[in-house]
Amino acid sequence: MARPRAPLSAALLAAGWLASCREGGEPGADSSGAGDPRPPWQQIDRPSLAACGICHVEVYDEWEESLHHRAWTNGNVRSETDDFAQAACRPCHSPMAVLVSGLDRRPEYRDFNQPDGVHCLSCHGLADGVAAARTIADAPCRPRFSPDLLRAESCWPCHEPTHKAFSEYATSDAKAIGLRCADCHMPQCRDRPGRSHASNGGLNAEFVKRALAWQCQRVGGEVVVTLRNRTGHKFPGEIPSRVFQVKVAADDGEPQYATLRKPGKTETRADDRLGVNETRVLRFPVAASAREVRVSLLFKPFPLLPDEEAFLLGEWSEPPR
16 A cells, blocks of 8 residues: 655645745744744754655655664664663764764764654755755755765765775675665655655665575575675675575475574674675575475564565575466
């Protein structure tokens, strides 16, 4: 079922903002801001809905469902960081504007309005306006074309210092052919100008399916599964809660598994994820008498999900179904 294009709250706020603009209201003088006199780019202390969503309703609606929004409130993150007792994790999960602090260092920690996670202005905020894909001189938020906004380096402050995703990308085929992080994770929208701000990552099954090229065959007493990492980083990416499994079942016997994931901070297991540009061949012994062999490629956004709730990235059987 299609998701509504905008929450009612955002639509009502947008209507209030437009009304205030028509009446000559100043930026910030809308129904949610009680006459805040500051320009929008200074309002990172206010919820993204009030600071930005009142005009950018569709973009806000997408961002609201994303992991960027839930960077501070996500249960897995809070568990892994002991409710952010690990202070080094805080700046990336509640950052100030990275274009202001610099793209070659960790963000500055925003010790207020943390529930908004990666606020709109964390990525778009400038000292005197808003970084955008184009300049609109008379718009209230003073959007200004900024080439840094879509550069892969704009992801460096949060995704490199701890997770090393940018170092991985730097050696990838994606970078070699000119693809940037945003080209995959923030694709151009089909139904409106601009790029998607939705959850184009590990919680989006259709998005994850694009991560792999694969094939299976039965050769003698083995099932041979060949995997090719098509992303610009390791797969699964970045965090230990993402799990990829190859499941091989023969007739009604117990299935065999190969599990690939990043180890947690206290684990001693190897990081056995698919490397950048890697092609890996996995072999599973199968009895010659087996009539049917089934292979399922499973992605689990959370490690304890049962198989039936995992994203099914592909399946194969012999004889074919």
